[in-house]
Amino acid sequence: MNLSDHYKSVGPWLNGSGPESDIIVSSRVRLARNIAGFLFLSSASQSQKKEIFEYIQNQIQSTKLNDDIWMMNINELGEVEKQILTERHLISRQLADGNNESGAAITHDETLSLMINEEDHLRIQAMSSGLQLHETYKKIVEIDNILEEKLPFSFSPQYGYLTACPTNVGTGIRVSVMLHLPALKISEQMDKVLRSAKDLGLAVRGLYGEGSEPVGDFYQLSNQVTLGKCENKIIDELIELAINPMIEYERRARQKLLEKKSVVLDDKIHRACGILSNARMISSDETLYMLSYIRLGIYLGRIQHISLETTNKLLLLTQPAHLQFLCQKNLTPNQRDEYRAELIREHINTH
């Protein structure tokens, strides 16, 4: 089975089946690790980086993880494939764009990915559908343990795991969720929500991670500090102080809109449906805005013929590299808008 067969579908972490999936699209946990006895990448020469890469690659392949992963050398991938992996949240932009001797190991269901020589020697990432941070953390701990048997991680009794960037020192953990908050946006409460997230020391980003602006009411929320707290406490605090309140506010805002502005809401939801089912050209941004209303319409029972899974899938498949891959040729921006509209119509009208 070829990795590229996967690019037509999405992994279980995007299938809309997890808890609170109407608001929490997905959960993600990643750990930053470095190997004792090797220089940090910022100080390493190309040949040392190569040595690190090959060493880690070999060690991973000597574990039982090897049965279920694709191992790839980033430098051997084409531009479109690198971009596809980025769009699928399996590798970071930094890894895709970098010139390091670097690689990735990705499980067949795409819920686990290991990046070698990104910012740290090793990054371990796991993703799940809906709000499943504790479950995802449990899973990543297993993987971490399996790898630790083969790889001597740099660890200081005083500071914890040592990492290339000081913000990751300690647990080396970053915990994040992809949120969909349309009702808070419509009822103009997002500024307040974003401010309180900032006050809690959390980072809020757009759908496509670091450096991307929030579009279409989709956000990524993650912790920033990893030092001085244990992993479970970091996760607990994120859920209790930020995620649970946001879910509650969003649900309350949806209820209020339904009571006070039900026709206005129905109008927006059904128009979104009409536009996605009929447009012959559509931009990436307009797609996100329309999918946001469709998701809201599904939650409110206004839309029956489209599933959450389809909307999540379209979030991914309508991105530039996926479009080019699915269409099997290079596309100009105008052609992308045309093909995007076609792909959406196919999914909306038949799934």
Add this chain to the structure above:
Amino acid sequence: MNLSDHYKSVGPWLNGSGPESDIIVSSRVRLARNIAGFLFLSSASQSQKKEIFEYIQNQIQSTKLNDDIWMMNINELGEVEKQILTERHLISRQLADGNNESGAAITHDETLSLMINEEDHLRIQAMSSGLQLHETYKKIVEIDNILEEKLPFSFSPQYGYLTACPTNVGTGIRVSVMLHLPALKISEQMDKVLRSAKDLGLAVRGLYGEGSEPVGDFYQLSNQVTLGKCENKIIDELIELAINPMIEYERRARQKLLEKKSVVLDDKIHRACGILSNARMISSDETLYMLSYIRLGIYLGRIQHISLETTNKLLLLTQPAHLQFLCQKNLTPNQRDEYRAELIREHINTH
């Protein structure tokens, strides 16, 4: 049969069956007449106006036209009904709003209407589908002759028919067509077209006549001067110098759009379809813009499930008084937008 049953449908002049119906929605001819021996309305007292009204009413009722008309006293009509008749182009705003002793006689198929004591003692108006100015004129001449047997029209051998306003003196004729010119608008040629119409001494108005702005690519084009030319020449010139060139330019512009911007065009047409089939609130202006694209889509073969007749019918039924009549209650502007969307969905999705 009650007149109000008619308000749910439209007369044959809007059924989209006439020549060039894709561009010329309808043709209209009206004659201005005054009765010899009575003062012009501007000089007449209320009791004299009443006398004129009753005299003309009686004379009309003594002709064979009486078998096929509703005769009505404007002052006895409710506000909504007066507005409905205005929206249906059967009476003018001036007649609906005026305080004269005035009336109207309308044939059951609504292709002929006689207004008593509008600006002149009598106005005779005939309407047909598509481009049928000569046919419509022939019909109105028959009516004019029938009436002239009973009514002594003021006529000067030197000037022709005498009218209240000097612009109508002579033939007393006004000839107009309702045009749909979406491609000229999209390809930014409307300014040029409007300028040349002005140079020809023609008036260009919006869909709802005098004082209305063109919205959604619908225009009314009419002659201004009626003195010094015979009726057939006025009609010939309007057709040859203005209407035929506009039809040709519009067709050429459509062809060009189809060749150069076919996807952009398809996108606009199908989005219009998606919006009209799905919106839960829609303004009158947006309706006109969307119906304009639907009409274009029908002509280009892009839309099969909606007929020209349905689009023409919706131009009428989606107006405020029609909405209130069909819904059988007074509606706020927001409620109108809701009910308009509902009415459109019913027509678009089932007809």
